[in-house]
Amino acid sequence: MIIVNTGDGKGKTTASIGQIVRALGHGFKVCLIQLFKGEVFYGEQNILTKLEGLDFFSYAKKHPYCIKGVALEQVNRECIPAMEKLAELADSPKKYDMVVLEEFNIALRDGFIDKASFLELIKKLSQKSDIVVTGRSAPMELVEMADLVAEMREIKHPYQKGIAARRGIEF
């Protein structure tokens, strides 16, 4: 099954963390591949790394639109091992019940990973593992391929009142 969490509202990453915790609670094996999440410390990293049954990989920790002075070329280069990891999972015998691809929608939107290659890999991988892809701006072809798509819509957010992101809430 391919699940997509997209939209401009809060809950895409937290829902994928909840999904991981739910799957691990059933004794499933889960692989989390994260992009663009290395600049601040996310509270969940502290817990996830200690849970049995989860392998956790993080690539391209800085996104150029969030962090100034990050060269696009560098991000392109840093996304290569993420795609290599995905290809390894797609081409090997089943290792995980669930594979979570955090912020891959952003990498697709911004052209850091090739859409056609990505879709081919997850199509293959989905025959043995459930896949969760998160990030706003999910490409239409991924939405079409997916079995379950949830859009997190922002109805109201403290950002709108100029309140900054808070520890334990947004990270």
Place this chain on the structure above:
Amino acid sequence: MIIVNTGDGKGKTTASIGQIVRALGHGFKVCLIQLFKGEVFYGEQNILTKLEGLDFFSYAKKHPYCIKGVALEQVNRECIPAMEKLAELADSPKKYDMVVLEEFNIALRDGFIDKASFLELIKKLSQKSDIVVTGRSAPMELVEMADLVAEMREIKHPYQKGIAARRGIEF
């Protein structure tokens, strides 16, 4: 801060679990009060009960619209201790950084808990703890009071194709 996860799509409960894991990862104290979640075993319960810093309460385990033969009167009665727990938190000195109220929107919608009393309690409690309220059909007064509201919209779901809920995905 009052956060509301609502809407008809997947991700409300998993996002609140992710939010709990994120907060615990920062060393915060969290209280989870769940309604209507006792009939099936949710994978996350296995993990959450082992995490340090989380107190976990579950009331009114059966919702009459999901489980046949559950008397409304019984649900009404079983929601009383949930509201008493909430009142205890609102009236005592700060014990938790975050209080998560799972499926309380449903209890409000169906009249199992009194809306005016609930809003008064969370207004008071929000002065010392962040509050997350989940469940579809959040009442308008709660949306107005909240600082952050995310609507999980169902774009596509396997239910639509007649595929049943799966272990590790929906529970």
